Amino acid sequence: MxxxxxxxxxxxxxxGGFLETGSIATSAQAGAAYGFALIWAVVLGTGCLIVxxxxxxxxxxxxxxxxxxxxxxxxxxxxxxxxxxxxxxVNLMVLAAxxxxxxxxxxxxxxxxFQWWALPVAFAAWLLLWRGTFGTIxxxxxxxxLISLSFVVAMCVMGPPWREVARGxxxxxxxxxxxxxxFIAVSILGATISNYLFFFYSSGAIEEKWDKSYFGINxxxxxxxxxxxxxxSVAIIVLAAMVYPPRGIEDIESYExxxxxxxxxxxxxxxxxxxxxLLITCFGAALELSLAQAYIxxxxxGWNWSEDAKPKxxxxxxxxxxxxxxxxxxxxxxxxxxxxxxxxxxxxxxISLPLGVIPFLFLMNDRAFVGDHTNGWIGNAVVLFIIGLTxxxxxxxxxxxxxxx
Amino acid sequence: MHLVRDVLDxxxxxxxxxxxxxxxxxxxxxxxxxxxxVDAVELGTSTVARRLLIGVGLRTLxxxxxxxxxxxxxxxADVGVDITVDVERSELPLERWQQWLRRHVLRWIPxxxx
Numbered sequence: 001m002x003x004x005x006x007x008x009x010x011x012x013x014x015x016g017g018f019l020e021t022g023s024i025a026t027s028a029q030a031g032a033a034y035g036f037a038l039i040w041a042v043v044l045g046t047g048c049l050i051v052x053x054x055x056x057x058x059x060x061x062x063x064x065x066x067x068x069x070x071x072x073x074x075x076x077x078x079x080x081x082x083x084x085x086x087x088x089x090v091n092l093m094v095l096a097a098x099x100x101x102x103x104x105x106x107x108x109x110x111x112x113x114f115q116w117w118a119l120p121v122a123f124a125a126w127l128l129l130w131r132g133t134f135g136t137i138x139x140x141x142x143x144x145x146l147i148s149l150s151f152v153v154a155m156c157v158m159g160p161p162w163r164e165v166a167r168g169x170x171x172x173x174x175x176x177x178x179x180x181x182x183f184i185a186v187s188i189l190g191a192t193i194s195n196y197l198f199f200f201y202s203s204g205a206i207e208e209k210w211d212k213s214y215f216g217i218n219x220x221x222x223x224x225x226x227x228x229x230x231x232x233s234v235a236i237i238v239l240a241a242m243v244y245p246p247r248g249i250e251d252i253e254s255y256e257x258x259x260x261x262x263x264x265x266x267x268x269x270x271x272x273x274x275x276x277x278l279l280i281t282c283f284g285a286a287l288e289l290s291l292a293q294a295y296i297x298x299x300x301x302g303w304n305w306s307e308d309a310k311p312k313x314x315x316x317x318x319x320x321x322x323x324x325x326x327x328x329x330x331x332x333x334x335x336x337x338x339x340x341x342x343x344x345x346x347x348x349x350x351i352s353l354p355l356g357v358i359p360f361l362f363l364m365n366d367r368a369f370v371g372d373h374t375n376g377w378i379g380n381a382v383v384l385f386i387i388g389l390t391x392x393x394x395x396x397x398x399x400x401x402x403x404x405x
Numbered sequence: 406m407h408l409v410r411d412v413l414d415x416x417x418x419x420x421x422x423x424x425x426x427x428x429x430x431x432x433x434x435x436x437x438x439x440x441x442x443v444d445a446v447e448l449g450t451s452t453v454a455r456r457l458l459i460g461v462g463l464r465t466l467x468x469x470x471x472x473x474x475x476x477x478x479x480x481x482a483d484v485g486v487d488i489t490v491d492v493e494r495s496e497l498p499l500e501r502w503q504q505w506l507r508r509h510v511l512r513w514i515p516x517x518x519x
C-alpha cells in the first residue's frame with residue numbers, strides 16, 4: 001500500500017509535464033481552432049513521454065544514478081556542458097511561464113494584475129523549496145493537483161460526441177490552414193515532452209530511495225502518472241472544441257478567454273475552479289522546474305544534493321534554485337504577457353528536445369549502468385522513433401512559429 | 406582500469422559517502438623510463454573550462470595547465486561505481502567554496518543556517 005502511494009511521483013511529474021500553462025494554452029488553442037482533430041498529438045506525446053519517463057526511472061533504480069549523472073559520466077564534461085547550457089536556458093523560460101501562470105490564476109481570483117503577483121508567487125515557491133522536503137512537495141502537489149480532474153468532470157457534463165472524440169485520436173489532415181495546424185500540433189508535442197521531466201523524475205526516484213524492488217512500481221507510476229496528464233489535456237481540447245467555436249472564437253488570444261472554458265459546464269464556479277487549477281498546477285510545475293535545475297547542476301558538477309537536506313548542508317544546491325527563481329521572475333514582474341512567454345517557451349522546448357532524448361539511446365543500453373535492465377529492441381525502436389520525431393520538431397518549429405504562429 | 410572510461414568525469418565521494426565533486430581532469434607524469442603514470446586527479450571549473458576550450462578547437466586560449474585543485478592519486482582509496490577518496494572533505498575545493506557560501510550568502514537569508 002505504501003508503495004502504491006509512490007505513484008505520487010508520477011502525478012507530480014505529470015503535473016509539470018501537462019497541466020502547466022503550456023499544455024493548458026496549447027490544448028485550448030487546438031480545440032478552438034480544429035475541434036477534436038488534434039487529440040492525436042496529445043495521445044502521441046503522452047505515449048512518448050510514458051516510455052521516456054519509465055526509462056529514466058529504470059535507469060535511476062538500476063544504476064543509482066540520475067540521467068544528469070549518466071550524461072556527465074558517459075559523454076564527458078564537454079557534451080554535458082552543451083546539454084546543460086541549452087536545458088538551463090529552456091528551464092528558465094518555462095519557469096518564467098509557470099510563475100506567470102500562477103500569477104494569472106491569482107489575477108482571475110482577485111482582480112489584481114498578474115504583474116503584482118509575480119514576486120509573492122516566486123517568494124512562496126522559493127520558501128517551500130527552502131524549508132520543505134521532497135516528500136511534502138511531491139505529495140502536496142499531487143494531492144492538490146487532483147483539483148484539475150474538474151476538467152474531466154466538466155467534459156463529461158458537456159457530453160461530447162464520443163465517437164468523434166475517439167476519431168480525433170487518429171492523425172488526420174486539416175481542412176484549412178495547414179501551417180497553423182502543424183504549428184499547434186508541434187506546440188502540443190513540445191508542451192508534453194519536456195527534457196526537465198526526465199531529470200526531475202530520475203532524481204525523484206533517488207530522493208525516494210527506490211531500490212531494485214521498484215521496477216514494477218516505476219512502470220505503473222510512469223504509465224498512470226503520464227496518462228493522468230494526457231487525459232486532462234484531452235479533456236481541455238474537448239472542452240475547448242465544444243465551448244469556443246459556437247461562440248465564434250477560433251483563435252485564443254488571451255488567457256481571459258481560456259479562463260471561461262469551465263463556465264458552460266460548471267456555471268459561475270467554473271472560473272474559480274479554472275483559476276485554482278491553473279494556480280496549483282503551475283505552482284507545482286514551477287517547483288518542479290526549479291528543483292530540476294538544481295538537480296542537473298549539482299549532479300553534473302558532482303555536488304552533494306538532496307531536497308530533504310537543509311540549505312546549510314548543501315548550500316550550492318539550494319542556491320541554484322534560488323537564483324533560478326530570481327532570474328525567472330523578472331520578465332513576469334516586468335509585465336511580459338504570460339501567454340506569449342508560454343508559447344515562446346514551448347517552441348524553445350521543442351528545439352531543445354533532441355539533446356535530452358538522444359542520451360537515452362546510449363544510457364539505456366550501457367550495461368555498466370543498468371546491468372541486465374537494458375532496453376529491449378522494442379524500447380530502442382521507440383526511442384529511435386522519438387529521436388526522429390524530436391528532430392522533425394526541432395527543425396520545423398522556427399519556420400512554423402513564423403508562418404503558423 | 407581504463408582511465409577515461411572508469412575515472413574521468415566520475416563522481417568523487419569521501420569516506421562518509423558525501424559527494425565532493427567530479428574528476429574533472431587527470432594529470433599524467435612520465436617516469437624515468439618515459440612511461441606515463443597517473444600523478445593526480447584534478448578538480449575544478451577551470452579544468453572543465455580548459456577541456457571545453459580544447460574541445461571546441463580553441464586550444465590557443467586554453468591555459469597550459471588546468472589550474473584546478475590537484476588531488477594526489479595516493480588519496481584515491483577505491484575506484485568503483487563512484488571514486489572514494491580518503492581526504493577531509495573540508496580540504497577539497499567544493500567544500501571550501503560551500504563554506505564561503507555559508508559564511509557570506511546563507512547567513513543573510515532567513516533560515517539559511519538553521
